[in-house]
Amino acid sequence: MRITIILIFILFCSFKGISQQKLDDFGRIVLTADYPENKDLPxxxxxxxxxxxxxxxxxxxxxxxxxxxxxxxxxxxxxLSKDLVPGPPAKVSQKIEINFIIADLVNQTIFSNTSISSLGIGTNENQSYIDAFKRIDFKNVKLKELIEEGKNKIISYYLTNCDFILKEALIDTKQGRFDKAIYDLSIVPEVCQQCYFKSLDTLAKIYQRKIDTEGLIIFKKANAIWASGLNIESAEQATELLGDIPLNSSAQKEAKQLVKRIEQKLRADQKARWEFKLKQYNDKIALKKESMRIAEEQSKREAIANEKSANRNFELDKMRINSYREVAVTYAKNQPKQITTNRFIFLR
Structure with a gap:
């Protein structure tokens, strides 16, 4: 048992290391660098x-x-201009204007933009573009102003539309689209504190409803399997399913009651086989609890080490918030990719 717990802790830490960057992208403003496929740009x-x-x-x-x-x-x-420079070797000289833009792809709205001119010279058009892009200083004051304005516009978007975002999430929840609701609320940046905390409170309710609903579905399936056989085989299949019910789901109560009914029904000669299966079920629940305990202890240690204290202790809440964000990550990965040419209508 000790070895198993150690393995769980190692797996937990490994998962944290691999996925933490993706999870941490939620709750903050992230700008995705993108550029439409363009036949005019090599x-x-x-x-x-x-x-x-x-x-x-x-x-x-x-x-x-x-x-x-x-x-x-x-x-x-x-x-802006394009000239051929005599050689040898002959070169292409281009003066180009790069209009940097921060935009909302969903609403096709430009939040901020700025233009920077650059001269590029190369042995061909491609090399000319490359030379021009290399000359751009990413610390240019114009780009700093672009970022600041764009960031402020994004914050303003969430502050202005917070009630609508929350309302849409609740509508999705009522229609069973739990993952979408969790995703939409998980991307609200922490810097928009009022909307962020409202979203966090709503997330807790939606997530609980999600695991309650999913747990009940699993329970009903397990109960049907048991009822169809009322024997050791159906008992094993049912308890295997019951072990998949989320630990904090309200369906855990029904699951425990079903386990008791199964135990009472089985004949004496089936008890030994059942007790082995029951031990596997109990071990599965115990491991979930131990994993949660380890994560909580880790969060407490991080909180002490970082000496963070606030109205809400983010370190102690991190495991709960990450549960929401894991759902959001999975949802985002499963969404079909938009056709690139349709994503940049505002550039036309």
């Missing part, structure tokens, strides 16, 4: 432009793993 030059956009977001702490790609930083390229 692929290699496009990749360098994307890298430059990512440098800008990283420099101002807004880079992320694109869990939510609603808010983007992109660009529109205008060629």
């Amino acid at each position: 692929h290699e030059a496009r990749q360098l432009l994307l890298n430059k956009l990512q440098q800008v977001t990283s420099n101002y702490g807004l880079a992320g793993t694109s869990i939510d790609s609603r808010f983007v930083i992109t660009a529109k390229i205008n060629v």
